[in-house]
Amino acid sequence: MDYSQTVLEFIQRSTSRPFGLAGEYLLKADDPLQVSDFWNATYGDKVWDALNSERKFFNLIRHNDWGNVVGWRIRSTRNPSSAPKGENDTIPDVGSQTYQSVYSLPRQVLTSVGSTELAQWISSKEGGIGDAMAKELQFGEIDHIKEVQQEMLLSAVDIVKTSGATTVGALATPTQWRVGDQFWTNSNSAEGVLITAINNTTGVISFTQPDGTAAADLVDGEAVTVKSRQGLTSLDDIVEADGRTVAGASNQNVDVYNQTTRTALAWNAGNVFDNDGTGRDFDTDLVDEAIERTRLYGGEPDLILLGTDQQRHFKQSLQAQRRYMETGDFVVKRGGESNLPGQRAGFQISTYDGVAVFADVDTPKTVDAANAAMGTNIYVLDTRWIEIGVAFTTEYFEQRDPIIVGRLAIFGLFRTTMELKCYDFRKQSKIVDLN
Secondary structure, three states: OOHHHHHHHHHHHHHOOOOHHHHHHHOOOOOOOOHHHOOOOOOOOOOOOOOOOOOHHHHHOOEEEOOOOOEEEEEEEOOOOOOOOOOOOOOOOOOOOEEEEEEOOOEEEEEEEEEEHHHHHHOOOOOOOOOHHHHHHHHHHHHHHHHHHHHHOOOOEEEEEEOEOOOOOEEOOHHHOOOOOEEEEOOEEEEEEEEEEEOOOOOEEEEEOOOOOOOOOEOOOEEEEEEEOOOOOOHHHHOOOOOOOOOOEOOOOOOEOOEOOOOOOOOOOOEEEOOOOOOEOOOHHHHHHHHHHHHHOOOOOOEEEEOHHHHHHHHHHHHHHHHHOOOOEEOOEEOOEEOOOEEOOOOOOOEEOOEEEEEOOOOOEEEOOOOOEEEEOEEEEOHHHEEEEEEEEEEEEEEOOHHHHOOOEEEEEEEEEEEEEEOOHHHEEEEOOEO
């Protein structure tokens, strides 16, 4: 067979067409079935939570029944009659201790959830999320306790970033406040300011005096400090003292419970290690000093609470110790929470000087004079003297009657009534003004 002749004939036939073999494919008009012709995205009924809903501090502090009284007493001085006497001396005069009264009502935290009847019905069909109301309840319960946690870790100090009257004046860290909270500024040092609305994005607030009359305009750069809380008293409110210099001009003192005067080192003042509103780097010497001060007043600190940033600084500062010390991973568990695995070294990461170290993302930060948040605070606590007093454990109420609800919907409500209570202020310390 003459293969050369065959190839030649094939070439001649191919070149007689305008586009050759490739041209035949270019002229094809195929239209295969594609995904977009028939496919609609469907989503599973599971809802994943992309938010950090941890509540470590809430779990670390013990919860006790409130009891049958609303206040408590703290002994602030000893009986002065104790004294040595000689053989025939008269007995000492009768003396008495000094008792101080602390008063705070339980605080109520509410979370509302709901779904229309139509949404509830459709949610069970293909492509729905299943039981819509059940999903709302699931995440409503998480958000409810998260709100309790965050209220207990609000900052006691802020700064005005925009001058102005109500609906114009703005705070630097609005997420550290709640509607119903009251604060002091130098421009409102007589009656204080009541927050009636907050824009958590811009920091703009609506406000009046507590009696409803107009409050003086906020002044840019003025310090803002807590007068009272609508919600739970925060840890930062408790561990405070009068006479501190904070970022911002002409600061007032932080009130807590029924205490309006809290002289530094007095019975109702916490131990505050600050730097007059100016940031400084983390140093373990500061932690050592806070632990020492707590022990000086009879405390035995059992919890160091800080943010993830200071936890990182803690590890970095102790890194040099590891090469000289015995090592071994271990974890500290407390109140149902466990911290990150640490190194069993002379200075341990999971504990420091025998005190458990826990990082919580809700730990408050100090604000600087430029209205910017600095690093998180560090708290050295003796939690034997701090508790969550529970008046009503978390309750759930639901109403499905459209006549009562007033619309074709299902309404639910979570309610918790409690307060963060401190029985000894001087056994609690905090370190602020950290980078």
